[in-house]
Amino acid sequence: MPTIKILGGNKHHFEPFSAATNDSPESQTTPSIPSLLAQLKNDVKDAMRSKNQGKLNVVKGLLSDITYASKAPDANKKQPLTDLDIFLIIQRAISRRQDSINQFSAAGRVDLASAEKIELNILQSYLPDQLSDPEIREEVKKVIDATGAASCKDLGRVMKAIKLDSGRATKKRISEIAKELLS
Secondary structure, three states, X not given: OEEEEEOOOOOOOEEEEEOOOOOOOOOOOOOOOOHHHHHHHHHHHHHHHHOOHHHHHHHHHHHHHXXXXXXXXXXXXXXXXXXXXXXXXXHHHHHHHHHHHHXXXXXXXXXXXXXXXXXXXXXXXXXXXXXXHHHHHHHHHHHHHHHOOOOHHHHHHXXXXXXXXXXXXXXXXXXXXXXXXXO
């Protein structure tokens, strides 16, 4: 059973620690930070030092999205975000940028579209190398053969069985290729 330890004579600041092992707050380790999160934090510092305002804004926005996702009510409070979770957040940001580029281009705002393309390139630099369409097609064919899918009605079963890293291929691309193969 944890006991209460009063720190620094302040009656209102209590810190739990285990009486059985005499762990002090100083000896407790913090959970490890995913390597991508650490890289993003270092890139903020580097962008500030080099006065690269474009990259700084993109990375700060990304860190804000990551913080928001980690504090969301549906987030698992016991587990910190993994690199895979961060890849999904980056892919959502990329999708937003692509939508903005399409809208700005349709409205004739080339200046805003080019700014979004620069941000898109910065975001894409944090994703791992993407699988090519032939590689995705090969994996989808294996799953189709394994599940015995024959028509588009079996798309849900195929998508559930596919275990591709979502950081390397979006579900949308996988779904498009699966639909094409099942047609």
